[in-house]
Amino acid sequence: MKVPLRILQGFLEEDTPFGDLTSETLAQGIQCVAGIITHEEGIIAGVEEATDLFSSLDLAVRPQVQDGTWSPPETRVLEIAGEAAKILLAERTVLNVMGRMSGIATMTRRLVDTVHAINPQCRIASTRKTAPGLRFLDKKAVMLGGGESHRFTLSDMILIKDNHLAFVPLEEAITRAKAQGPYRVIEVEVTTPLMAEEAVRLGAHVIMLDNMRPVEVAETLTLLENEGIRKMVIVEISGGITEENIQDYAVQAVDVISMGNLTHSVRSLNMSLEILDRE
Amino acid sequence: MKVPLRILQGFLEEDTPFGDLTSETLAQGIQCVAGIITHEEGIIAGVEEATDLFSSLDLAVRPQVQDGTWSPPETRVLEIAGEAAKILLAERTVLNVMGRMSGIATMTRRLVDTVHAINPQCRIASTRKTAPGLRFLDKKAVMLGGGESHRFTLSDMILIKDNHLAFVPLEEAITRAKAQGPYRVIEVEVTTPLMAEEAVRLGAHVIMLDNMRPVEVAETLTLLENEGIRKMVIVEISGGITEENIQDYAVQAVDVISMGNLTHSVRSLNMSLEILDRE
Amino acid sequence: MKVPLRILQGFLEEDTPFGDLTSETLAQGIQCVAGIITHEEGIIAGVEEATDLFSSLDLAVRPQVQDGTWSPPETRVLEIAGEAAKILLAERTVLNVMGRMSGIATMTRRLVDTVHAINPQCRIASTRKTAPGLRFLDKKAVMLGGGESHRFTLSDMILIKDNHLAFVPLEEAITRAKAQGPYRVIEVEVTTPLMAEEAVRLGAHVIMLDNMRPVEVAETLTLLENEGIRKMVIVEISGGITEENIQDYAVQAVDVISMGNLTHSVRSLNMSLEILDRE
Amino acid sequence: MKVPLRILQGFLEEDTPFGDLTSETLAQGIQCVAGIITHEEGIIAGVEEATDLFSSLDLAVRPQVQDGTWSPPETRVLEIAGEAAKILLAERTVLNVMGRMSGIATMTRRLVDTVHAINPQCRIASTRKTAPGLRFLDKKAVMLGGGESHRFTLSDMILIKDNHLAFVPLEEAITRAKAQGPYRVIEVEVTTPLMAEEAVRLGAHVIMLDNMRPVEVAETLTLLENEGIRKMVIVEISGGITEENIQDYAVQAVDVISMGNLTHSVRSLNMSLEILDRE
Amino acid sequence: MKVPLRILQGFLEEDTPFGDLTSETLAQGIQCVAGIITHEEGIIAGVEEATDLFSSLDLAVRPQVQDGTWSPPETRVLEIAGEAAKILLAERTVLNVMGRMSGIATMTRRLVDTVHAINPQCRIASTRKTAPGLRFLDKKAVMLGGGESHRFTLSDMILIKDNHLAFVPLEEAITRAKAQGPYRVIEVEVTTPLMAEEAVRLGAHVIMLDNMRPVEVAETLTLLENEGIRKMVIVEISGGITEENIQDYAVQAVDVISMGNLTHSVRSLNMSLEILDRE
């Protein structure tokens, strides 16, 4: 899963509609070696994208760390050699890509680790609540952090939500969804244990327990177990789950915890580009 | 400053490469009224973009709140009327735009208010550390929150940073920058009081005190005052300033505090689309 | 599922890089009413696209037939009123879109009807063998004809084919696929009854019997029935199925017949644009 | 005439909006050699496009057959070496391009051969009835098959059709067309021998006998001969000509036979990508 | 021949990557009427483009002058009503389009008039020496001025120039060109009377006398007349013809004078946008 170079070059053009006034004035014709250095620990992501973008400017790139690996602070993740003005031209664009992707990957990994310590089968999934236009980067970063992409888009699978059930009763909705054929997973958002049971009986592949407190999740799982239908379905929980309360949810025997804040409320990983050597 | 419709439609196409499997199955041909409702207080941003995108789908849009205004939780910021399948098609795209923009605007306003309570002349500025591809949206949101856009791109103004001074001494750098003509502001990143003084004497329009602790900022300002050159320059501080420590900086008589985290570490404002009425 | 207007306008620009030399010379400023008329029976598709494109040229469009309906020859499917030069500008582009889409929809419907007469539960599916760049149009046309879209793209679901099994044994392949999470259907291409059985036991959601003769299909189904695992899987057949031999396959108790020729070997439905009235 | 790489990459992006879930899971990091193999005889086309697209993914490509040459079934037309995941990523896109182009070239060549056996001076031409958005590919394929491109677009030449003559009488139409200057060929669609004669006398460079039966074509040619004006014009016939009846037309002394079905009703040439060797 | 709105909006986006800092600060929310006023006489062109662009910003546009008409200085060619900030946003983009197009149209008309006063049959043609990316606008402007478009692109017709004849002798070149079929005009660039004669005898449709002095043109025409082949060909002259010496060429009995400077050395027509009324 590789971001098309065209997209990365578009990011660069956004930052340089008429070139880089400063570096063209001060750094043209100078050869140097630079490094991208982290300033906090985290999962590194975006090395592939950085490599592609710097390479397209005729710079030599030497990745020092692979995408998806944990790095301590002050790690040199990438070295770039070539004309200083070109390196500085792309500096901020690359850091914005890598910082965001690494921030997403790092938070994902932290949550995955937290949850797996309690419940090794449970997965962490992202949602479609990404930055607009950055779906590809955001989903890739989640996966590099060990998370699940869930739906990429509205065209991937069927997810029946409250806003659909405002128009069509649950049974009819699932019937119509199934009539679309066997190639799409069908998920239903449910709000009560009984609704969960109904959705499973109607053949949903996945049920999403929406905004339930841990006790309600437990109650729902118990009902499904008691009815002997727990194994027929994937149980996902979503809504209101944060880094603070995720442990309360992880103790539940759910299959997936999905979280919009993995991608809609990102903290970039702190890193910078530094000149290492001037030729 | 209005995001071109082409860009917004691109966001929608990203989410619907082959349409919306669920809503086409369940909500086609149904007329309804929906609302975008906030679930926490904040500054609303993105109403103009939401209006343009929904309108392009032949939906009737009635904004209830103007961009840039503070709203309590559970405010209905926008009403949309028309075919349910079209409303749901754009729901997530619009929420992703509005959530991010409102999140940025809200954090900006909170910091502006904090700083102004202490130092009413001091401005809050964003940087180029935006999400890649979303510079326009992010900068607009900062401005709606009462912040300063600072540089949009590398083509706007000249900002001489440590990575430039690695190649060219300060005096030569400023001389060359000035030779580019009078239409661009020249800013210099400085790390010590003496370097600040030098930059001012050489004619920098703005100096950015980079990663200084409050005491160093104070020391620098005192030096400039004592030398009688404080009024000749705009003093910006940047680096390491957070919501937690911003008050320590705001007490300093600086002109601008610039913060990358306004745009690189955004928390989306919580809002959702709800079906209000079915015709 | 609506083709973005941007795409349709791109088709028009392809045909008119420097305008329409003939109609600008002969039909400018003349008001008329024109009709799109079929010259053979078939399922009409592309009315929505034709309407959008003509409308974008400020022409009045009155669809006479809905997408997806069967029409006898010499049906007037659409009326357009406005400046003759504009109607003629878009004539060929619209006919190329509608002719192709209607041709696909018609062939799909004919095959669906043939199969359903024998086996009402069996579905007809298209593949990714569409015209390059026309995936959206081609898949939409299949669906209007009553067929199944199957995968839209390589990002939708997992389909393990011979070219993958050249590198990874079946069991490991399915295990790795399942480790990607629960949101994607997993299909495996199989070439023998025993391989089919193995894939089902390993948990494939769909098996595709590749290039089997009817007797081999029967043998495979019998094996699955005998082993009591037929109901655990969707059975798709693909490869070498044509309009001529499809009945031999339809008598088998398979769930889906998928056919590349629905979209890679299209015969356009014959239709033309005629001037109905000059104002 | 080379399809811009940008276009080919767009075809690939259409098929991989979020990467190739299967090959990324099963074929990453594996080096192999693959071949594109035909399964029926035909004229090969699209080798240049396949080479450009595979090369852009850093794969080594070795064409074995030149575009435009006839190949027996089971010919290896192209070899590709490199990472398996990248080869499989582009497999379907390349096959869709080559299959369509080769299908068009093959049918064109077959018709050219049929016609030339009877009438070696007569040319086969395509029309603007191509797949929308694929004009370039389709026209190039026709030419590789030995056919004539005819008009590329509405901006190339002037073709006065019945829909224009609905507004302007023939004489005025040709007069106005000639007033557009000497750089465009002027063709007129005619439906009777007398109209053909009139168009020639008025100075049309080409006349297209539209939907005439062979006997009517003969009658028209005789009239032109008798009037001594046959040599003043190119005679093209079009409409209702198929592979079945083309011989009846080829015996006529016409200059060009143009056929929409060369490009609007294409049967892809059957070919596939196979793994030849694993390193 | 209408410039796609997408292109015009691209021109506007080029000028406003982050909005219009000045007018957003000073002219938002103010309603006004503005006019585009010429400051010298000339042929007006670009009214259609201006209308389309202003209209796309929800402004009311009232053209006062039709494209292609002569206007005295201080003519109000267009009125626009609506929000001042929107009018001023597009002001410069529209003036740049109209100024260039009107400049081209005006110079073309002046030359056409000069030539027609001497030789009413002789046409003035532009070449492919347009501004890169502005071929459409430039050619349209020439035609509005009464000139001929000549080739739009390298795909329109065949023009055999010295750089081709460096590789292939004239006879072979024309033979190969004719083998491309009857739908393209074939023009040959010639440098001597004898070469002109040869090209005509070989069947060139147009000959371009390249960089000949008037006396050489006369000599060539005489030779063709004497050989009785003048009527078989269109004679175009090109190279070194300017506003100053065009009369010396116009007295020659040539069919077309083509001039690169019509489009490569344009003087914009002087016009400006003025606020007429504030509501």
Place this chain on the structure above:
Amino acid sequence: MKVPLRILQGFLEEDTPFGDLTSETLAQGIQCVAGIITHEEGIIAGVEEATDLFSSLDLAVRPQVQDGTWSPPETRVLEIAGEAAKILLAERTVLNVMGRMSGIATMTRRLVDTVHAINPQCRIASTRKTAPGLRFLDKKAVMLGGGESHRFTLSDMILIKDNHLAFVPLEEAITRAKAQGPYRVIEVEVTTPLMAEEAVRLGAHVIMLDNMRPVEVAETLTLLENEGIRKMVIVEISGGITEENIQDYAVQAVDVISMGNLTHSVRSLNMSLEILDRE
């Protein structure tokens, strides 16, 4: 400041929508060396763009002259080696780019030299009156000629013009502009000496004396000197300044002379591509 290759390739595609009919027929498979040769003296610009475009076609490019250097007539500025058909494909596109850029650079240099002979401190600046879509090329060419870019776009700086002052009085306008923050230069267009004085006192960084005669310029400068505020502001003059009268303005002690005709009324530098050698 480097034009993105994507843009240059777009220029080439504009000229070759369906390839180059002539060179594909006559120059395919032939290796040669060609040169771009000037036919008049001037400043060369566009070498970087020519190099990038030819290189992208797999041609070997050897620049002989650097962008921005003065060249006598008949200079070989660039050599290209490779397939003749590819060189000829891009010939006109490259010449259109280089001819325009060199024409702009040459006129700029001539004016800079004229002005500097009189007033070595005075700068020559371009405006936003560029060809639409060619802002980047035009501004780069001006800078290569020794001129000043001035504003690139409406987003760079604030320029308060008469059309703004129609709505807001000068004092309020400057106050509002200053409230936008310290990162943008503020310029005001003034029409009288008193208005100039007022703008300076209100804090404009630059004043543009609009359409003043030399005597009025002198009067304004004298007033500013007498009031002791001349040094507080950059003085730019604009409007009505031409190559003919620029000396009358250059004698004035102004800082910048800005001229729209540098970019809106360009005369291309005469150059051509010639075949130097055939391998």
